[in-house]
Amino acid sequence: MQAAPSLSSTAPRRVAVLGAGIVGLSTAWQLQRDGFEVTVIDRARPGQGASFGNGAQLSYAYVQPLADPSIWAQLPKLLFSRDSAFSLRLRLDPQQWAWGLRFLAACRADVSAHSTAELLRLAEESREALQRLLADTQADCDFQASGKLVMFGSEASFAAARRQMDLQRRLGGAEQHALSLAECLQVEPALAGSGAQHVGGIYTPGECAADCARLCDALHGVLQARGVRFVIGDRVGGSAGALRREGDRLVAVQAGERWIEADAFVAALGTGVAAFARQLGASVPVYPLKGYSLTLGVPDAPGLAPQVSITDAQRKVVFARLGQRLRVAGLAELAGHDTTLDPRRVAQLRRSAREVFPLACSGNDVQAWAGLRPATPTAVPILGQVAGAPRNLLFNAGQGALGFTLAAGSAQRVSHLLQGAVGRARGVAVSRSVAVPAA
Structure with a gap:
């Protein structure tokens, strides 16, 4: 990969992080830890966007992109079925069509x-x-390293999963095992109520789960105590006139009535990042994928609710244990920026939960949620500079359904880029950029 050009002619010490979801907060934590003066700006309370009700799984080993050759055979269903787990709801939106075409172009085996x-x-x-963040902050977020099972309902899909597992093994992925149904039930006895629906699964013992919203709350408190400034409640740069530029540098953004100056900026605005980039004359291929989740109270009796994280590959639904709660999440709609709770989709998710864990998910103690995942067509996030944008603006966006999983590593890469700019300004040797290329 090519090293990024210099961010600034002087060392950037003051950094403004735009966005207070898990990606922005992780970035703020990493930057503060690495010696930068940090301001976090968001119009909403920390962790209130896609971070609030996500699937709660930290899926380090199972990262297969949504853009896959199998999409082509599914395309009629994706366009016309109202019950498809992944659906395309076409709108008169040029950004949606452009993203969709790039997504289809990425549905190739090599990509x-x-x-x-x-x-x-x-x-x-x-x-x-x-791991470093949790050790440093001692955040109480129902973190558990209980492993994950991805369950398959047909021999064909299970065979495809084994091929993907073999690919990931060759790429140096984490330890994974293909298990028979009987072996899956030994790992997670709570699957017994739906065992006949599955043929086998992929088990990853090192996978984890945690409550992302609680982690965001904890990070907010820790960062405030360490001197990170928070500007909360005002929209960031609502128009091009709310951004001040000097040549090829961004010098300040407007948040409400206030102007926030910094030496460098990090755009971690979730699904709002594409509109923000357009104000600056740049383009980033990030578009919302709407998802849903339920948070359920679970019975105390052992063996009824899962301890291991579960992904039902056929239904495209994930289950993650959070203390005495169970997070059930899934579905993906390419349907614009609408966050309305669709009762039909909520019912679909509840039905899936009852079918997979009938003894744990039969109660009425349910909190439903819908949110927007900021996705790139290839699922690879945009980390670093973007052509046409100010040179002291870095993007940290597009993690999609893997936002919680990739947040800490994305933050580390962005901090490395800024530290590289500091080193160049001081005339010392720096390592090459590790920024992920744009989709």
Whole structure:
């Protein structure tokens, strides 16, 4: 990969992080730890966007992109079925059509394999970086390293999963095992109620889960106590006039009535990052994928609710244990920026939960949520500079459904880029950029 050009003619010490989801907060934590003066700006309270109700899985080993050759055979269903786990709801939106065409262009075996390799590298960095973050902050977020089972409902899909597992093994992925149904039930007895629906699974013992919203709350408190400034409640740079540039540098952004100056900026604005980039004359291929989740209270009796994280590959639904709660999440709609809770989709998710864990998910203690995952067509996030944008602006965006998983590693890479700019300004040797290329 090519080293990024200099971010600034002087060492950037003051950094403004735009966005207070798990990606932005992880970035703020990493930058503060690495010696930068950090300001975090967001119009919403930390962790209130896609971070609030995500699938809760930290899926370091299972990172296969959504853009896959199998999409072509599924395309009629994706366009016309109202119950498809992944659906395309076409709108009169040029950004949606442009993203969709790039997504379809990425549905090739070679692109999928390359994206998988990129994501595995970033995921392993993220595993190590999150361990450091949790050790440093002692955040109470229902973290558990209980492993994950991905369950398959047909021999064909199970065979495809074994091929993907073999690919990831060749790429240096984490330890994984293909298990028979009987072996899966030994790992997670709570699957017994739906065992007849599955033929086998891929088990990854090193996978983890945690409550992302609680981690965001904890990070907010820790960072404030360490001197990180938070500007919360005002929209960031709502128009081109709310951004001040001097030549090829961004010098300040407007948040409400205030102007926030910094030496460098990091755009971690989730699904808002594409509009922000357009204000600056740049383009980033990030578009929302709408997802849903349920958070359920689970019974105390052992063996009814899962301890291991579960992904039902046929239904495209994930299950993650969070203390005495179970997070059930899934579905993906390419449907614009609408966050409305669709009762039909909520019912679909509840039905899936009852079918997979009938003894654990029959109650009425349910919190439903819908949110927007900021996705690139290839699933590889955009980390670093973007052509046409100010040179002291870095992007940290497009992690999609892997936002929680990739947040800590993405933050580490962005900090490395800024530290490289500091080194260049001081005339010392720096390492090559590790930024992930744009989709």
